[in-house]
Amino acid sequence: MGSFFRKAVLTVLSVIAFFSAGCTVYGYGGVLGNTGNILEDEEVPKETEATAAETEPFNNDTAQQTTSPVPVSPWSGSVTDITEKPKAPEKQQTSENKLSESGKKKSEKIVDNTDSKYSYDDMREDIDKLIAAYPGLLRAEVLGTTADKRKIYDIIIGNDKADRQIVIQAGCHGREYMTCLLVMDMAEYYLQGYNKRSYKGKLISDYFEDFQVHIVPMLNPDGVTISQLGAKGLKNPQLRKNVAVMYKNAVTYGYTSYSEARYYERWKANAHGVDINRNFNGKWEMAEKLKCASGWGYKGTSPESEAESRAIVKLIGSLSDPVTVISYHATGSVVWWDYAQQGNFRSRCYAEAKLISDMTGYKLNPYDKTSCAGLCDRMIARGGGKTVPILIEIGEGECPLDISEYPEIFRKNYRLLPALMDMYG
Ligand SMILES: [Zn+2]
Numbered sequence: 001m002g003s004f005f006r007k008a009v010l011t012v013l014s015v016i017a018f019f020s021a022g023c024t025v026y027g028y029g030g031v032l033g034n035t036g037n038i039l040e041d042e043e044v045p046k047e048t049e050a051t052a053a054e055t056e057p058f059n060n061d062t063a064q065q066t067t068s069p070v071p072v073s074p075w076s077g078s079v080t081d082i083t084e085k086p087k088a089p090e091k092q093q094t095s096e097n098k099l100s101e102s103g104k105k106k107s108e109k110i111v112d113n114t115d116s117k118y119s120y121d122d123m124r125e126d127i128d129k130l131i132a133a134y135p136g137l138l139r140a141e142v143l144g145t146t147a148d149k150r151k152i153y154d155i156i157i158g159n160d161k162a163d164r165q166i167v168i169q170a171g172c173h174g175r176e177y178m179t180c181l182l183v184m185d186m187a188e189y190y191l192q193g194y195n196k197r198s199y200k201g202k203l204i205s206d207y208f209e210d211f212q213v214h215i216v217p218m219l220n221p222d223g224v225t226i227s228q229l230g231a232k233g234l235k236n237p238q239l240r241k242n243v244a245v246m247y248k249n250a251v252t253y254g255y256t257s258y259s260e261a262r263y264y265e266r267w268k269a270n271a272h273g274v275d276i277n278r279n280f281n282g283k284w285e286m287a288e289k290l291k292c293a294s295g296w297g298y299k300g301t302s303p304e305s306e307a308e309s310r311a312i313v314k315l316i317g318s319l320s321d322p323v324t325v326i327s328y329h330a331t332g333s334v335v336w337w338d339y340a341q342q343g344n345f346r347s348r349c350y351a352e353a354k355l356i357s358d359m360t361g362y363k364l365n366p367y368d369k370t371s372c373a374g375l376c377d378r379m380i381a382r383g384g385g386k387t388v389p390i391l392i393e394i395g396e397g398e399c400p401l402d403i404s405e406y407p408e409i410f411r412k413n414y415r416l417l418p419a420l421m422d423m424y425g
Pocket of ligand 1: 172173176277329330
């Protein structure tokens with residue numbers, strides 16, 4: 001009886017260790033879940049033990065040992081926990097040991113990837129916590145301030161002396177705020193495994209030695225706030241009034257048939273009603289001229305009239321050799337890469353797009369001659385054929401994307417940075 005009881009306890013412990021370890025990274029509701037923000041049952045991604053093991057993208061010894069003797073990993077099977085991997089561990093003992101370890105790690109997980117409305121304040125808090133948790137590995141700079149007085153942050157990871165840079169930008173469109181969660185979660189994943197995880201046999205830290213990486217997790221925080229909270233989320237009363245007028249105008253001009261609440265949820269623009277990805281100085285003249293500022297589609301009064309577009313352009317312009325600029329958008333699961341580039345530059349753009357398409361399973365979008373006034377259009381028009389601009393559309397549902405899509409989105413995208421750094425070697 002005693003032995004049976006001990007066995008039962010150990011089994012339970014090992015299951016808990018597995019789930020809590022999984023949650024360390026995923027943070028999904030699960031058995032133990034993250035503290036707070038646990039999803040309702042019907043929203044919890046249907047992730048059985050078997051599928052978790054099948055798709056477990058993380059270097060988690062406990063999960064791998066508990067579920068499968070052969071780790072299956074999208075990191076080309078090459079994920080190795082160099083510093084922590086025990087040799088021929090005794091299963092039950094490892095599970096017990098790992099319980100305390102993973103329990104500790106769980107509480108250290110910072111970015112809550114079960115958060116269905118990852119907000120500007122969440123992001124700011126997480127940036128502070130990441131800086132405190134990983135001293136010396138990252139820093140943050142402010143690229144600009146929005147109309148409603150929110151800051152546009154740039155998180156810098158890697159070697160400041162490296163002669164090449166990579167820029168990842170998210171949250172350009174308000175309602176696409178899952179992209180903000182994604183890049184913050186990815187940043188934490190790299191920091192967590194900085195000296196432990198490897199990709200194609202090379203440590204994450206070694207990749208970051210060769211590059212300086214800039215992550216702009218929320219380019220349009222006012223737009224994100226409007227999508228999450230409506231006009232009332234804005235602090236400035238005049239901006240609140242203006243945004244309400246924009247809804248009335250949109251109805252008047254037949255730009256929308258949504259209710260006011262739904263119109264705000266679907267908001268893409270900034271607090272001035274300018275669509276940032278229609279505001280860049282690349283084929284701006286071609287962009288449709290709406291009659292008024294609006295929740296989406298209005299290009300502004302002049303190219304780069306907005307703090308948000310100027311902020312990212314200024315950042316890219318300040319870098320010595322940005323090899324690529326990735327813009328995360330939603331939705332559609334496609335990779336936009338073809339802007340009728342020519343010659344060697346076109347080949348490089350295609351190679352990078354193909355790598356991302358193979359990694360994510362997102363399809364390559366064919367050339368669309370109507371594309372205009374986006375960041376990619378600007379980079380093609382004024383980037384001198386140096387920097388590869390790629391736009392990745394995550395997800396499949398209507399924006400704002402449902403949090404139930406997130407686990408798969410993360411699995412498809414989290415290898416992006418090491419894969420790019422490996423490609424640019
Ligand atoms: Zn977008």
